[in-house]
Amino acid sequence: MRICLVVPSNRFDQYFVQVPLDLLLAAARLRADGHAVTVWDQRVQDSPPSRNEADLLVISSAIADRAQCYPLDLGPVRAAVEGAQNRFPGVPTLVVGPHGTHLPEATRQELGVDHVAVGEADSAAVHAVRALSAGAVAPVLSGDLATAESPLAVVGDRRKPYPNLPLDDDVLPAYDLVPMSEYTAEVIVDGLPQPGPCGMVLAARGCTYGCTFCHLPFGTRMRTQPVDRVIAEVEAQRAAGLEFQFFLDYVFGIDKAFYRAVCERMRGRGIGWVGQTRAEIVLKNDVSEWAAAGCQGMWLGAESPTVGTAGVHKRVTEEQIREAVLKLRDAGIAPFAFVLLGLPDDEACVSDWLVDWAAEIPAWFGINQLFLRPGTTLYDQHAPRYNGGVAPTDWTQVQEVTRRYRETYPADLDDQERRLTRLPNYLGNAIAPVG
Numbered sequence: 482m483r484i485c486l487v488v489p490s491n492r493f494d495q496y497f498v499q500v501p502l503d504l505l506l507a508a509a510r511l512r513a514d515g516h517a518v519t520v521w522d523q524r525v526q527d528s529p530p531s532r533n534e535a536d537l538l539v540i541s542s543a544i545a546d547r548a549q550c551y552p553l554d555l556g557p558v559r560a561a562v563e564g565a566q567n568r569f570p571g572v573p574t575l576v577v578g579p580h581g582t583h584l585p586e587a588t589r590q591e592l593g594v595d596h597v598a599v600g601e602a603d604s605a606a607v608h609a610v611r612a613l614s615a616g617a618v619a620p621v622l623s624g625d626l627a628t629a630e631s632p633l634a635v636v637g638d639r640r641k642p643y644p645n646l647p648l649d650d651d652v653l654p655a656y657d658l659v660p661m662s663e664y665t666a667e668v669i670v671d672g673l674p675q676p677g678p679c680g681m682v683l684a685a686r687g688c689t690y691g692c693t694f695c696h697l698p699f700g701t702r703m704r705t706q707p708v709d710r711v712i713a714e715v716e717a718q719r720a721a722g723l724e725f726q727f728f729l730d731y732v733f734g735i736d737k738a739f740y741r742a743v744c745e746r747m748r749g750r751g752i753g754w755v756g757q758t759r760a761e762i763v764l765k766n767d768v769s770e771w772a773a774a775g776c777q778g779m780w781l782g783a784e785s786p787t788v789g790t791a792g793v794h795k796r797v798t799e800e801q802i803r804e805a806v807l808k809l810r811d812a813g814i815a816p817f818a819f820v821l822l823g824l825p826d827d828e829a830c831v832s833d834w835l836v837d838w839a840a841e842i843p844a845w846f847g848i849n850q851l852f853l854r855p856g857t858t859l860y861d862q863h864a865p866r867y868n869g870g871v872a873p874t875d876w877t878q879v880q881e882v883t884r885r886y887r888e889t890y891p892a893d894l895d896d897q898e899r900r901l902t903r904l905p906n907y908l909g910n911a912i913a914p915v916g
Contacts (some may be wrong), residue, residue: 482613484608485535485569490524491552491562494807496912498524499727500664500681500718503545505654505808506615506646507577507606509818513652516610520655523561525663528568535569537841538562539606542578542588545683545729548602548698550581553880554853555591562592575613575622577605579698580876585640587875599623600642601686601699606644631660648686648706653717661721667755667912668725669777669815670740674845676912677693681723682717682754684743689758693858694824694851703735708742709815717750728756733779734766746772753777755817760797760805768812779809783818783846786838787829793859799838806844816844817908820896820901823887825859829894836900848901850894853883875893880885 487510491736501522506519521529542558543551546557562574564728572877574594581588581597582605587697589597598609599621605844609622624641661680684706686699715726721789734740747754757780771779783793784798802818809816822830828833839846853860855873860882868878887894901907 482536483517484519484537484539485529485565486518486520486560487538487540487556487565488520488524489540489542491547491557493547494524496909497666497676497679498664499544499546499666500661501541501544501583502654502660502681502683502729503548503602504539504541504606505656505658506652506653507539507603508658509645510603510607511610512655514607514611517653518658518868520658520882521565522659523564525586525660530658535572538565538569538572538574538611539612540565540574540592540594541574541602542576542592543578543878544578545698546681546727548579549696549731550696550849550852551696551854553854553876553883555580555876557587559592562594566593573613575606575609577602577609579696579854579856581621582640582642582698583910584874584876585623589620590810591876596620596622598643598754599640601645604646605829605879606645607646607776607869609783612679642834647706648704649710651710652711653714656717661718661723664723666725666727667751667817667908669755669780672815674778674815674817674908676909677725677878678725678729679755680715680716680721680722681729682711682714683729683734685730685739689733690795691736691858693793693862694821695855696854697731698856699731704731704741705736705739708739711743712746715747715750715873719752724752726752726754728754729755731761733758734762734771737766740766740772744770744776747774750775755779757782760801763805764801768809768814772812776814778815778817779785780817780819781805781844783842784821785827785835787827788821788824789832791824791827793824803842805840810843818842818846819847820848821851822848822858822897823892830894830897833892835899836897836904839901840906842906843883845906845911847908848898850887850898851883853879853886855879875907
């Protein structure tokens with residue numbers, strides 16, 4: 482088939498436009514299956530590539546860098562679907578991503594597409610195309626299909642994800658299908674963060690911690706790529722002009738042997754990079770090894786100084802967060818902290834201490850207000866309470882759950898966010914476009 486993979490625009494593009502890594506992995510594997518593949522990244526391309534004939538449109542509802550904190554508003558995805566349908570009238574449409582994985586039929590109806598596929602986006606795209614090529618007609622394509630020759634739909638909206646594709650093959654992401662020089666993230670220049678050309682690597686998938694507010698698109702089991710493949714991806718992106726990388730791994734350093742091997746291979750290559758992890762992982766590692774390997778910045782899931790007592794299964798203390806920040810800084814690695822507003826029973830947020838704490842932490846920070854997302858334990862715990870005692874069945878109801886949750890929260894979250902964004906160490910103030 483002739484397949485066009487589509488990446489929607491979204492409001493997060495104002496700061497960074499990151500590599501659509503999972504779709505490029507899917508593209509490479511679909512090409513290996515014999516299909517003709519193009520990628521239309523609507524964030525950096527006004528129109529599809531010149532080879533613009535298509536037999537199937539595959540649209541991502543949230544690419545890899547957004548999948549953990551995927552938006553509840555499907556408006557931008559719907560606009561992308563409509564634009565693609567207008568450009569390729571009559572061509573069947575398939576959506577992959579977290580929305581279709583957790584509410585498949587609701588997502589299909591909301592977006593007006595022919596199919597959704599359940600599972601990690603790259604795996605779902607490849608398996609769904611294989612199923613469609615074999616004659617599948619089910620609107621929801623998933624691991625519940627008995628066989629490709631005899632597709633069966635499953636009653637209800639809970640579907641078995643497609644199996645994950647192997648991480649140890651020699652098919653690298655199809656970097657040649659997109660304008661790699663257009664992709665950006667936070668890079669470090671003279672110790673300060675700024676937007677700049679940046680690639681993306683996912684050396685290991687998964688997170689074993691299971692915080693109840695966190696959506697884990699890659700599951701709770703750690704899966705690592707061969708170190709040779711990690712380095713091959715880094716070098717392929719450098720050949721495409723990107724000499725800075727973002728390691729999307731959620732807990733960089735958790736497997737000491739694996740990450741030590743990665744760092745040893747990165748050392749001396751002259752490639753700078755930023756990663757993300759947890760405070761206790763930093764405290765268990767020799768982060769000078771990270772710095773020697775080119776690490777210039779590291780994100781910590783700090784959330785709040787009292788996250789450890791908020792009942793969300795994250796037992797990290799204020800002291801650990803501060804020690805980790807200082808350890809990174811002393812090693813020459815710029816520390817970054819995620820701050821999350823509105824955790825249930827979060828003493829720092831309710832008492833308004835969170836703003837003062839963020840002002841004093843010696844790190845750059847980014848902020849989000851809590852969303853109750855399908856696919857998280859916190860959503861399962863709270864959604865019925867804010868939806869008349871039953872689980873939501875569409876995305877409008879899902880959005881209403883978060884709205885009502887925030888309305889009843891015992892603090893003014895919008896006011897706290899406004900004050901946080903005025904602080905000098907708020908990352909947006911360092912990287913915001915001038916003018």
